[in-house]
Amino acid sequence: MIKLLPTKHLLLISGVSALLAIVLIAFPDEKTADNNLISLEANFEVIDQSQLMLQDLQRLNPKSNTVSIPLDATPSNNATPTYEIQTPSNLVKKSTPETFKEQSVEVKSGDSLSKLLSSEGISAQDIYKVSLADKKQKTLLQMRPGQTIQFTTNETTGELTQLTLILNRLDSVTFERNDNKFNRTETSRTPEVVQAYKEAEINNSLFVDGLRSGIDQPLLIELANIFGWDIDFALDIRKGDSLSILYEEKYLDGEKIGHGNIIAAQFINNGRTYQAIRYQTEKGANYYTPDGLAMRKAFIRTPVDFTRISSKFNPNRLHPIFKTSRPHRGVDYAAASGTPVKAAGDGKISFAGKQNGYGNVVIIDHGKGYQTLYAHLKGFSKGTKRGARVQQGNIIAYVGQTGWATGPHLHYEFRINGTHKNPVTVKLPNDDPMPKNDLKSYLPYAKQVVATLSNSHSPSFAQKLASLKE
Numbered sequence: 088m089i090k091l092l093p094t095k096h097l098l099l100i101s102g103v104s105a106l107l108a109i110v111l112i113a114f115p116d117e118k119t120a121d122n123n124l125i126s127l128e129a130n131f132e133v134i135d136q137s138q139l140m141l142q143d144l145q146r147l148n149p150k151s152n153t154v155s156i157p158l159d160a161t162p163s164n165n166a167t168p169t170y171e172i173q174t175p176s177n178l179v180k181k182s183t184p185e186t187f188k189e190q191s192v193e194v195k196s197g198d199s200l201s202k203l204l205s206s207e208g209i210s211a212q213d214i215y216k217v218s219l220a221d222k223k224q225k226t227l228l229q230m231r232p233g234q235t236i237q238f239t240t241n242e243t244t245g246e247l248t249q250l251t252l253i254l255n256r257l258d259s260v261t262f263e264r265n266d267n268k269f270n271r272t273e274t275s276r277t278p279e280v281v282q283a284y285k286e287a288e289i290n291n292s293l294f295v296d297g298l299r300s301g302i303d304q305p306l307l308i309e310l311a312n313i314f315g316w317d318i319d320f321a322l323d324i325r326k327g328d329s330l331s332i333l334y335e336e337k338y339l340d341g342e343k344i345g346h347g348n349i350i351a352a353q354f355i356n357n358g359r360t361y362q363a364i365r366y367q368t369e370k371g372a373n374y375y376t377p378d379g380l381a382m383r384k385a386f387i388r389t390p391v392d393f394t395r396i397s398s399k400f401n402p403n404r405l406h407p408i409f410k411t412s413r414p415h416r417g418v419d420y421a422a423a424s425g426t427p428v429k430a431a432g433d434g435k436i437s438f439a440g441k442q443n444g445y446g447n448v449v450i451i452d453h454g455k456g457y458q459t460l461y462a463h464l465k466g467f468s469k470g471t472k473r474g475a476r477v478q479q480g481n482i483i484a485y486v487g488q489t490g491w492a493t494g495p496h497l498h499y500e501f502r503i504n505g506t507h508k509n510p511v512t513v514k515l516p517n518d519d520p521m522p523k524n525d526l527k528s529y530l531p532y533a534k535q536v537v538a539t540l541s542n543s544h545s546p547s548f549a550q551k552l553a554s555l556k557e
């Protein structure tokens with residue numbers, strides 16, 4: 088049999104036998120194999136009928152798919168004097184590329200980094216090394232259900248080579264292996280920002296008709312906040328009121344992903360027109376009239392979330408029994424006991440304590456002759472004492488029924504230079520106007536924005552505006 092084979096093949100067989108002997112002696116256990124080994128498969132790629140030989144080899148060594156030999160164990164020693172099967176090292180590298188596996192998993196509720204990665208077969212050491220790179224920022228500790236983790240492993244060693252937590256469509260954080268540690272980098276994509284224009288006519292409510300006109304709910308809430316100083320959206324809205332809005336839309340890969348700021352907006356309410364333009368000053372971004380007056384007022388209209396007005400302002404009220412004049416110099420807002428009461432404007436507390444009929448009462452001085460009073464309070468919040476400075480919206484106390492009160496409510500008074508005004512209707516002063524320096528650059532900008540708004544109006548909106556001006 089053997090005699091029939093060509094000499095070349097004979098030599099080869101003897102070579103392979105010799106190799107096998109080396110392999111079996113040097114590596115009785117494949118676990119000892121490490122990186123400086125090359126696979127036998129690679130060595131035989133250059134030889135005729137090498138696949139057949141390999142199959143034979145594998146049959147002899149069924150435990151492993153590839154048999155490894157050390158790089159320095161030259162197969163062309165005594166046993167194969169005439170045939171070289173040694174492979175140059177550059178060729179070895181080329182024929183045994185490292186292969187990597189990319190995977191992607193979605194974070195589920197209750198997942199932690201270690202739970203998630205260990206279930207994917209990542210070693211505890213690698214998980215530890217990644218978390219070490221995130222020690223300062225702790226982004227991985229805050230991962231949320233629905234986010235995605237992409238990771239890459241070395242198929243040969245099982246090592247984690249890269250991990251990315253995709254936080255949202257714009258932001259992700261990546262950990263890349265560098266020897267024995269991971270480097271952390273943050274990536275943020277910038278969406279394309281485009282100006283958009285919408286308008287709506289109100290026949291039901293701001294929200295119903297706004298949504299119907301394609302204005303997103305968050306934008307409608309912002310609109311209500313911008314114009315809420317001038318318009319009470321629960322009481323003042325009339326059928327046929329209209330609004331127009333110039334705002335930013337954000338796009339990513341051609342798809343709309345959300346909105347940015349409201350650049351400017353216009354509201355026609357009950358025959359009056361209001362315009363607001365967003366502008367950034369040192370004090371932050373705020374909305375101003377085209378003349379540079381703040382849209383925001385120095386006072387909030389109602390300092391408490393109330394269920395109903397239980398008694399109106401009435402300076403000429405007659406006592407129901409005595410028929411004598413017993414004016415009601417404030418407004419009563421019925422609210423559950425304990426409801427927070429807010430400071431209506433910036434100022435200084437001039438009184439916090441008990442006063443006969445008022446019960447627990449707070450008086451705030453706002454300067455320029457303005458004063459507000461809050462009575463029948465259940466109690467005061469921390470820091471509410473005489474002389475303390477408060478800012479608009481700070482919680483100063485809680486609704487109660489101390490003093491002469493038949494049920495929990497806030498009795499609220501608004502005084503200008505000592506005269507009581509109706510808190511529901513008093514004209515509230517604007518917040519501080521724009522600083523003079525900013526005004527110089529604001530006015531030309533505002534002019535341009537107003538022009539953009541006007542050019543965008545639909546014919547019917549323009550007509551409505553024109554009819555108001557006549």
Ligand SMILES: [Zn+2]
Pocket residue numbers: 398415417418419497498499
């Ligand atoms: Zn009252």
